[in-house]
Amino acid sequence: MAAKTADRIAVLDGLRALAVMLVLLCHGIRPFWEDLSQPFWPLGPIDPASILINGWIGIDLFFVLSGFLITTHLLGRYFDEDRNHMNLRSYFKHRFFRIAPVYYLVLTLVCLGFFPLYPYPESADNLWWRYLYHLAFLQDYLPSDITVVFWTLAVEMKFYLLAPFVLMGLLRLTFMRDRYSVIIAALIASLALRYLSAEFILDPFTDYESYFLKLRSVFHLSLDGLLVGMLAGLAWKDKMMRDYLSRPIVANAAFYGGLAVVLMLTLSGPLVDLGANLFNKVFLVSVLSLGFGGMLVGLLGGCKGSWIFGNKVVRFIGLISYSLYLLHLPVLYMAELVASRFVDFSEMSVQMMFVAYMPFFLGMSVLVATLSYVAVERPFINWSHRTILKHQQSGEAEEGKKADDIGDGGEQHG
Numbered sequence: 001m002a003a004k005t006a007d008r009i010a011v012l013d014g015l016r017a018l019a020v021m022l023v024l025l026c027h028g029i030r031p032f033w034e035d036l037s038q039p040f041w042p043l044g045p046i047d048p049a050s051i052l053i054n055g056w057i058g059i060d061l062f063f064v065l066s067g068f069l070i071t072t073h074l075l076g077r078y079f080d081e082d083r084n085h086m087n088l089r090s091y092f093k094h095r096f097f098r099i100a101p102v103y104y105l106v107l108t109l110v111c112l113g114f115f116p117l118y119p120y121p122e123s124a125d126n127l128w129w130r131y132l133y134h135l136a137f138l139q140d141y142l143p144s145d146i147t148v149v150f151w152t153l154a155v156e157m158k159f160y161l162l163a164p165f166v167l168m169g170l171l172r173l174t175f176m177r178d179r180y181s182v183i184i185a186a187l188i189a190s191l192a193l194r195y196l197s198a199e200f201i202l203d204p205f206t207d208y209e210s211y212f213l214k215l216r217s218v219f220h221l222s223l224d225g226l227l228v229g230m231l232a233g234l235a236w237k238d239k240m241m242r243d244y245l246s247r248p249i250v251a252n253a254a255f256y257g258g259l260a261v262v263l264m265l266t267l268s269g270p271l272v273d274l275g276a277n278l279f280n281k282v283f284l285v286s287v288l289s290l291g292f293g294g295m296l297v298g299l300l301g302g303c304k305g306s307w308i309f310g311n312k313v314v315r316f317i318g319l320i321s322y323s324l325y326l327l328h329l330p331v332l333y334m335a336e337l338v339a340s341r342f343v344d345f346s347e348m349s350v351q352m353m354f355v356a357y358m359p360f361f362l363g364m365s366v367l368v369a370t371l372s373y374v375a376v377e378r379p380f381i382n383w384s385h386r387t388i389l390k391h392q393q394s395g396e397a398e399e400g401k402k403a404d405d406i407g408d409g410g411e412q413h414g
Contacts, residue, residue: 011299013318014309015065019058020321023149024328026055028361031336032354036270041351046267053273054266057288059152060225062325064292066156067229068236070163075237078164079171086164095160097384099322102376103153106326107134110146115330117337121146140219147329151217158219159226166230176238183231190223191286197221198281211276216285224286228293236300245301255298255306261291323372328365335361 029052033040040049078091110120111131121127122145133142134150137157144151170179194215202214215221235241244250265271265288272280299306308314317324339345339360345353 009300010315011306011309012065012069012296013315014311015061015296015299016318016321017314018309019061019065020317020324022051022055022058022061023325024055024362024365025052025358026058027329027332028358029053029055029354032350032357034350036273047269048267050269051263051266054271057262057266057271060285060288061292062152063155063222063225064229064232064289064296066159067226067231068233068296069229070160071167071230071233072237074164074167075233086168088164091164092160094384095157097380099153099157099160101380102323102326102372103150104135105372105376106330107131107146107150110330115334117333118330119333120148120329140217140222143213144217147326149325149329155217155219155222155226159223163230170234176234176241179234180231183227183234187224187227187231187286190221190227191282194221194285195282198278206275206277208272208276211272211281215276215281222285225289225292228289229296232293232297232300235297245297247301248303251298251301251303253298254294254301255303258291258294258296258298261287261294265291317366320366320369320373320377323377324365324369327368327372328361331365331368332361335364338364 029040029049033049033053036053039047040053041047074086074091078087079085108131109115110118111127121130130143130146133139134144134146137154139146140151140154140158144154170182173179173182198215205211205214235245245254265284271284299309336357339357342360343356345356348356
């Protein structure tokens with residue numbers, strides 16, 4: 001039974017790989033698809049390239065994974081047997097050294113101009129102050145203008161701080177249905193708060209930049225994916241619910257139902273770039289999170305085709321996904337220069353230019369991310385494990401380390 005469970009959890013590396021590749025493809029196609037009001041690859045009534053330009057939804061998948069993994073890690077490693085006390089010192093140490101070292105490194109290198117072709121930070125104005133609030137993970141409420149993707153780390157870090165206390169409160173409730181009800185109520189409250197903010201609190205807007213700054217990147221308005229992940233984590237730790245989710249008909253319905261929701265949204269065209277309507281402002285993140293939550297529990301339950309997400313190559317991408325997420329934007333510009341030295345783009349269509357460019361971008365991104373993972377990320381993970389596990393019995397320590405090797409390949413990525 002344990003091996004079977006481990007195999008199922010391993011497929012989450014495949015979901016991480018999917019999440020980070022969606023983000024990379026989104027940023028990779030954007031320079032080539034200049035007029036988003038026109039189709040890029042028309043195929044009858046749909047444009048498959050819409051999935052790529054909407055690849056920012058990979059962040060919502062990352063959030064769902066984070067909510068699930070943090071919940072299951074807290075329940076599985078940091079609570080005592082009676083679930084009355086939690087080893088917060090070990091938890092916070094592990095979380096900080098899982099996220100901060102490689103993030104601080106990339107942040108510092110960008111500010112020092114280590115990536116000369118990279119147009120960020122946009123200016124040197126108040127760079128010291130911007131650097132300081134990025135160090136403090138405040139770039140969700142303040143502008144994420146050193147590297148735009150850093151906003152998700154601020155959201156993640158705040159969630160890491162709050163999650164153990166939320167979970168301790170939930171565990172005081174006797175019945176599982178009450179715990180589920182609290183999270184569902186929090187999801188509804190999050191949606192309601194976003195509606196109130198968009199319609200009554202904030203000044204009216206429809207452009208993407210305002211949507212990003214006022215709604216998308218703000219912690220208290222970005223909780224949907226994290227809450228869906230927590231709900232899935234609680235369910236998976238409940239034996240009765242886990243047995244139910246592991247039924248083939250349930251697992252298949254959850255995964256393919258969630259996938260259908262995500263595809264219907266992403267194939268409809270650019271979702272927010274051409275304007276933020278009421279659905280985009282209020283409901284889009286919730287629907288995407290629920291779709292990805294369905295895919296998550298379907299994979300956990302062993303749905304048909306789940307072996308694809310456990311493929312070794314896919315799992316490797318999931319393993320380096322955090323470094324890949326942090327470093328791919330600086331690499332984007334270096335890859336353009338390298339590609340131009342090997343490929344003559346002058347007589348290509350814009351679609352063929354994109355196809356010819358992507359192997360350079362993806363290959364260089366994976367190479368740099370692998371170096372980052374081996375030289376920075378993995379050593380700090382190993383060190384934080386040693387400092388935590390030395391206080392545990394050897395059998396529990398080995399089991400916990402195996403679980404984290406499966407689950408720590410990028411809770412975020414964040």
